[in-house]
Amino acid sequence: PLQSMQLFALSTGSLVQGALSMFVFSLGTLPLMFGFGFLGTMLSKKSTATMMKISAALVVLLGLGMINTGISMSGFLAFGTEVYGNQSSLIDDVQIVEIEVGSRSYSSITVKENIPVKFNLLVKEGVLNGCNNEVVIPEYGIRIKLQEGDNWVEFTPTEAGIFPYSCWMNMIRSSITVTK
Incomplete structure (x- = not known):
């Protein structure tokens, strides 16, 4: 406490x-x-x-x-990290993935290796709080301050695996599953 x-x-x-x-x-x-x-x-x-x-x-x-x-x-998948979630759709050789940010949760996503990803973290009005307002994806060196509406992140996964992402305080956790 x-x-x-x-x-x-x-x-x-x-x-x-x-x-x-x-x-x-x-x-x-x-x-x-x-x-x-x-x-x-x-x-x-x-x-x-x-x-x-x-x-x-x-x-x-x-x-x-x-x-x-x-x-x-430290960037490793730990107990309590969600590993099920949204699939991507392929448009113009880019994987498009959208999730809706919850006040206490982020959904996990699944993408394919070596194909660029455009990842949208959609934040509805009144959902942002002191914890979920910033997302950190250590594997890709991404740290984004969220705002209401669309929040696009772009990266290209170069290896298969399960990579965690979280809020800046690491209290809200989820994962990105990269498949071959």
């Missing part, structure tokens, strides 16, 4: 709004932290040992989630 709030604060683009959102978050967590501290003093030694084991397991699970995100941000 803290990292999500930090990303939210950064995405506001404003020092004042970011600081205010972090302050409100800290006020909201204060009662919970005091409550856990108070309960910790009330637990027996046996209960404390059990809570420590549960806490350790939770830290390991959160760590695995962060490793998955790191792998995905």
